[in-house]
Amino acid sequence: MNKNDLPLNELQELSAIKQAALSYVTEAFAEAEFDGLDADCMAQAALFAAFMELVATYGEEAVAEYAQGLPDKIRSGGFSTALKH
Template identity: 35%
Template sequence: MLDLPKTELDEIIQAEKKQVALEYHNEAWADGISEGIESEILAETALSTAMTELVRLHGETHALDVLESLRRQVEFGVFRQNPTLQ
């Protein structure tokens, strides 16, 4: 077995969980599209569900911080198909 420091092991576990979560989301998204649900509706409901959960878990201030971080990422082009540096 690997002999990694606890924090490094925790980071690896978190990265693996995020990858699996992304795969679940991609599968659900594809299922929604195949059922005729528009991408915009899928996106809005995904964001709404995520924000509801963030507020429940961490409160409104944290959720607003996440929204601000996402806003900055949009401004910097992080979510563009072909991101460019600004």
């Protein structure tokens, strides 16, 4: 089993890998902005691509269960502080 095979709830333990991945995404956003793309458009495309990949990896039901926790994480600032670390 590799790290991509871990259940969604165990991905929290992979903070170094997640930080590296976030760096790649942040760089892609910066490149897109440099090329004149709107950040909102990039964000929506990134979300779509991310959910497509998660569904392909874990299936619709697992991803739907994971997504149910997103409103609480958003409201509690889980994404507001993600880029500050």
